Amino acid sequence: MPKLSNYCYGTDDPTSEMTCIPTSQVLVSPGYTALEYISKGHLTTKSNAYTFGVVLLELLFGTIIDIRLGSQYSHDAAYKVVKLALKCLDLDPKSRPRMSDVVVALEQFQGHEPM
Known part of the structure; x- marks a missing residue:
């Protein structure tokens, strides 16, 4: 189970990529x-x-993409969320999206119906 208590602290300074x-x-x-x-x-x-x-x-891999669910989730949306997560994990911090961009992307995936 994810531990959100370990979430990092950063500031959102629109004038800087690396605050x-x-x-x-x-x-x-x-x-x-x-x-x-x-x-x-x-x-x-x-x-x-x-x-x-x-x-x-x-x-994703601990709950949503579970073989026991069969196809009761949108494979397309899951694929897009995995791609987004991998962008967040880019080794170069400048290449990662801002959290505001992550939120916008996740909102676009909302409402995808299961296959």
Whole structure:
């Protein structure tokens, strides 16, 4: 089960791709932590996207994409959400989407009917 308590903290500064904030008091689990935090100790708005991507993949492969469900979910929507999650996990933080873009993308997938 995903642990949302490990969600990273970043600020949304529209003038900067990489808004760094001090993180001396942030406790994280390595599996949920963006690589820029592990290597440099900085969290950014793109760190949030990385952490959300991990949680999103856990949700997809732990519950939604389950062989016991057969085809009771939209395969097209699941494929699009997997692609979005993988974008969130890009090793280059500048290539990751902002969380606001992730929300917009997820809203577009809402309402897909099962196959």
